[in-house]
Amino acid sequence: MSIRPDLAVIAGHVSPGSRVLDIGCGDGALMMALREKDCDVRGIEIDGDCVERCVSQGLSVVQGDADRDLADYPDRGFDYAILSQTLQTAARPDRMLDELLRVGTRAFVSFPNFAHWRTRAALMFGGRMPVTRAIPVSWYATQNIHHVTVKDFRDLAKEKGARIEREWFFAGERQLGRAGANGRAEFAVFELSR
Amino acid sequence: MTLPDPLPLDGGGELSRVEIAYETYGALDEDRSNAILLCHALTGDQYVASPHPITGKPGWWERMVGPGKPIDTDRFHVICPNVIGSCMGSTGPASEASDGQPYAMRFPVITIRDMVRAHVGLLDALGIETLHAVVGGSMGGMQALSLAANWPERASRVLVVASTSRHSAQNIGFHELGRQAVMADPRWDQGDYYAGEAPDSGLAVARMAAHITYLSEEALTEKFGRNLQDREAKTFGFDADFQVESYLRYQGSGFTQRFDANSYLYITRAMDYFDLAEEHGGKLANAFAGTQARFCLVSFDSDWLYPTAESRHVVHALNAAGAAVSFVELTAPHGHDSFLLDVPALDRVIGGFLG
Numbered sequence: 001m002s003i004r005p006d007l008a009v010i011a012g013h014v015s016p017g018s019r020v021l022d023i024g025c026g027d028g029a030l031m032m033a034l035r036e037k038d039c040d041v042r043g044i045e046i047d048g049d050c051v052e053r054c055v056s057q058g059l060s061v062v063q064g065d066a067d068r069d070l071a072d073y074p075d076r077g078f079d080y081a082i083l084s085q086t087l088q089t090a091a092r093p094d095r096m097l098d099e100l101l102r103v104g105t106r107a108f109v110s111f112p113n114f115a116h117w118r119t120r121a122a123l124m125f126g127g128r129m130p131v132t133r134a135i136p137v138s139w140y141a142t143q144n145i146h147h148v149t150v151k152d153f154r155d156l157a158k159e160k161g162a163r164i165e166r167e168w169f170f171a172g173e174r175q176l177g178r179a180g181a182n183g184r185a186e187f188a189v190f191e192l193s194r
Numbered sequence: 195m196t197l198p199d200p201l202p203l204d205g206g207g208e209l210s211r212v213e214i215a216y217e218t219y220g221a222l223d224e225d226r227s228n229a230i231l232l233c234h235a236l237t238g239d240q241y242v243a244s245p246h247p248i249t250g251k252p253g254w255w256e257r258m259v260g261p262g263k264p265i266d267t268d269r270f271h272v273i274c275p276n277v278i279g280s281c282m283g284s285t286g287p288a289s290e291a292s293d294g295q296p297y298a299m300r301f302p303v304i305t306i307r308d309m310v311r312a313h314v315g316l317l318d319a320l321g322i323e324t325l326h327a328v329v330g331g332s333m334g335g336m337q338a339l340s341l342a343a344n345w346p347e348r349a350s351r352v353l354v355v356a357s358t359s360r361h362s363a364q365n366i367g368f369h370e371l372g373r374q375a376v377m378a379d380p381r382w383d384q385g386d387y388y389a390g391e392a393p394d395s396g397l398a399v400a401r402m403a404a405h406i407t408y409l410s411e412e413a414l415t416e417k418f419g420r421n422l423q424d425r426e427a428k429t430f431g432f433d434a435d436f437q438v439e440s441y442l443r444y445q446g447s448g449f450t451q452r453f454d455a456n457s458y459l460y461i462t463r464a465m466d467y468f469d470l471a472e473e474h475g476g477k478l479a480n481a482f483a484g485t486q487a488r489f490c491l492v493s494f495d496s497d498w499l500y501p502t503a504e505s506r507h508v509v510h511a512l513n514a515a516g517a518a519v520s521f522v523e524l525t526a527p528h529g530h531d532s533f534l535l536d537v538p539a540l541d542r543v544i545g546g547f548l549g
Contacts, residue, residue, distance in 0.1 A: 042518060051522040052539050056546030060488060062509055062521040072510040 003029045005175070006110035006189045009168045010082055013108075013191065014039060018079035021103060023066045024086030028054035035059070042078075044069060067091045070099040078104045087111045087153075088144040097160055101194045106165070110189040113169075115149035115182045133172070134186040150182040157192060165191040197315040201278070204305040210292075214316045215283025216240050216275035219259060220267030222322075229322045230265060230548070231313060231349070232274040233330035233337035236461055237401075237453055239282040242274045243267070248452045254534065257541075264545035270326060275316055277309040277337070279461050281454035284312070288388060288454045298456060299385035306333070306468045310340045314348065327351035327548055331533040332500065333461070336468050339508065342489070343470055343481035353547055355492045355540070356533040358504035359478055359511070360469040365499065368407050369462040372400030376455045385456050397455040398446030405445050410496035410529030414438060471511075478511035485512075489519040490547040492533075492540060499530040520547065 003011070011033040014020060018039045022031050025043030027050050034041045043061035045051050054061035062069070066083075067090055081104025083096065088111050090096040100107040112134040113119075122130035129139035137143075148156075150169070157164055169176040169185035176184055200210040217240040222229060232242055234254070239246070243253040243260050259265045259272055276284040279301070287301035317325070328349040330338040335357025342352040358365075379396025381387055406414070418438040422428070425435065434440040471478040489512055493505040502523045512519040524539050526532035533540065 040518070048523060048525065051520075052524070052543055055490060055520045055522055056542040058546050058549050060518045060520045062513070062519060063523055064506070064509070064521070069510070069513075072513040074514060074516060077516050 003033060004084075005170050005173050006084060006168075006187050007033065009175075009189050010084065010108045010110070011037070013166070014080055014082075019077070020080045020082060021073065021078045022082045022084070023070070023100070024083060024089075025054065025059075025061055026050055026084075028057060028059045028061065030082065030084065031059050031061070032057070066096065070096070070103060073103045075102055076105055080104050080106050080108060082108045084108070084110045085112065088146050088148055090146065093146050093148065094156060094160065097156060097162065097192075101160070101162055101192065105193065107162075107192045108189060109153070109192065110187060111148055111153070112144070113150050113182065113185045113188050114147040115151065116171075116186050117183050118186075120183070132186075150185060150188050153188065153190065157190070160194075162192045162194050165193055167191070195316060195319055197312065197319065199315070201308065201312055201315065203302055203308050205303050205308075207302060209278070209285065209302060209304075211285070212278060212312055212315070213283065213285045213289065214275050214278070214312055216273055216316060217242065217244060218274075219243050219272040220261075220270050222271040226322050227324065227326060228269065229271045229273055229317075229320075229325050231317070231325050231328045231341070232259070232265070232272050233313070233328065233334035234274060234277065235330075235332035235334050236404075236465065237449065237458075238334070239280065240274045240276045241282075242272070246452070249448075257536065258544065264541045265329065265548065266545075270548070273316075273320070273322075275313055277333075277461065278312045279304050279309065279457060279464060281457040286454065287385065287456035287460055296388040298388065301456070301460060303463055303467075304460060305464050306336045306340050307344060307473065309464065310337050310344065313337070313341070314345055317348065323348075325349040325351075327353055329353040329355075329544075329548075330357065331355040332357055332530065333465055336465065336470075339470055339481075340468075342485060342487055343474065346482075346485045346487065349487055351548065352487050352489045353492075353544065354489070354505070354508070355544075356494055356497050356500055356530055357491075358468075358500045359471065359481075359508045360504075361466050362504075366466045368403065368499075369466050371403050373459050373462060375399040375403070376459060379455075382455060385459075387455070392450065393455045394447070394450040397450050397453065397458060398443070400446075400458060401449040401453075402442040402446040405442060407499045408529060408531045410498065410527060412496060413528045413531075416527065417441075478508065479514040482512055482515040482517050485515060485517050487517070488547075489517055490543070491519070491521045492543055493521075493523045494526045494528075494530070494532040494537075495523055496525075496527055497530045497532060 335354035376396040379393035382393035423440040474481040493502040
């Protein structure tokens with residue numbers, strides 16, 4: 001099974017045998033990849049159909065709302081806390097980041113970069129909220145309530161005292177270099193520690 | 195099977211010569227590692243996938259248990275014991291005490307943990323050290339949680355459907371209504387009715403009230419609405435004019451054919467006393483500290499008897515204890531009884547979790 005490039009990068013950089021919490025685990029694609037690496041992996045997902053699919057495949061997934069339910073997890077209960085394509089849907093991304101770095105020794109965060117040139121162009125020349133490959137849903141239906149850019153995220157990490165261990169950028173399936181990433185990357189992945 | 199040792203009870207004292215009636219389905223592996231303990235609900239019994247000896251009706255979870263079913267008896271050895279306090283062969287208030295007379299109200303008040311202690315006695319006698327899983331819905335789920343909390347090494351997987359870690363005031367209230375209906379029947383006679391007629395009308399009323407709590411308003415409306423029973427118009431009397439009345443009367447009287455009124459008192463009491471956190475210093479997470487078992491909890495959106503919030507409460511405690519837990523709220527229209535009815539998503543979740 002081929003998985004989304006941001007998930008592939010995360011799966012490739014989690015040490016085998018780790019304890020992992022995948023927040024917003026969706027249909028469990030990343031969890032399955034991590035299970036292959038003998039990780040003890042747990043998931044949180046808000047969508048009941050997704051949870052049912054995960055549990056049917058033998059994955060440990062709790063149906064819940066990460067904004068509320070992360071608080072129940074003990075400090076440093078996991079080697080990694082992963083938030084893939086979910087930060088921008090959180091009620092308070094800043095608090096979510098705190099929670100990630102509380103429950104996990106390290107965290108992976110991936111998100112669509114709102115400063116991608118296509119997004120900028122749509123707004124600048126079209127004058128409307130962008131609907132792009134990376135942000136495919138109209139403004140009124142999207143779950144992305146806190147759009148964020150690569151620069152914004154770096155600022156937030158700094159503000160929160162989080163160290164950026166590694167970062168990866170993608171345009172579609174293609175991995176990009178760090179240079180000009182804020183304009184060129186559709187997706188970003190960060191590995192953080194504190 | 196008669197347990198070799200007297201059974202210590204939470205309420206003090208012990209119960210001797212404890213008889214456990216049970217059914218098994220599927221073969222036990224040579225290394226005894228494929229056993230599943232299936233715990234039944236309040237008025238359930240051991241006939242999970244075989245015809246009931248009194249009513250002749252199919253087993254109560256035949257859609258879930260059998261060859262090729264989600265709880266696959268081609269792969270698993272399913273053990274379903276009748277709980278103590280019940281009336282289908284395990285020791286209960288209708289059983290003979292040492293003086294040769296039925297215990298009746300001399301039977302000790304038991305708890306969910308006492309029931310599970312008896313199950314563990316059965317597993318010991320059967321030589322089953324570790325269960326592949328313990329599974330239960332409703333009161334069966336309470337037993338599964340109690341086993342996980344008190345005998346954590348005995349089950350690798352714990353599956354709890356439409357259940358709770360404690361009885362709420364509303365739960366206790368409905369049970370008290372049922373008990374008072376039984377005890378208000380003059381034939382109850384302080385429980386000493388075994389030589390004569392049983393308090394069937396009281397027990398039927400208890401069952402009717404309870405049955406309403408097992409269904410959602412939507413399910414009742416869908417099934418009966420305001421339809422009249424075999425008549426064109428209201429009779430301006432107190433016959434069962436409405437289909438829902440006729441249905442509940444039928445459920446009530448059918449129940450008295452197969453269930454003992456005193457058992458109903460004792461088992462509802464055990465459920466009311468159930469509070470897993472209280473047993474563990476007031477903190478539910480303590481009940482599961484250090485557990486190595488994997489858990490799966492399932493609730494139904496239309497279940498107002500043990501609503502989703504109760505399952506979530508358990509899930510939060512399991513998360514705090516660092517346990518591997520799955521939880522899903524399934525959409526089903528039937529209320530609490532959804533766990534017994536046709537909900538394909540439940541089949542998939544159970545099959546997937548048991549592996």
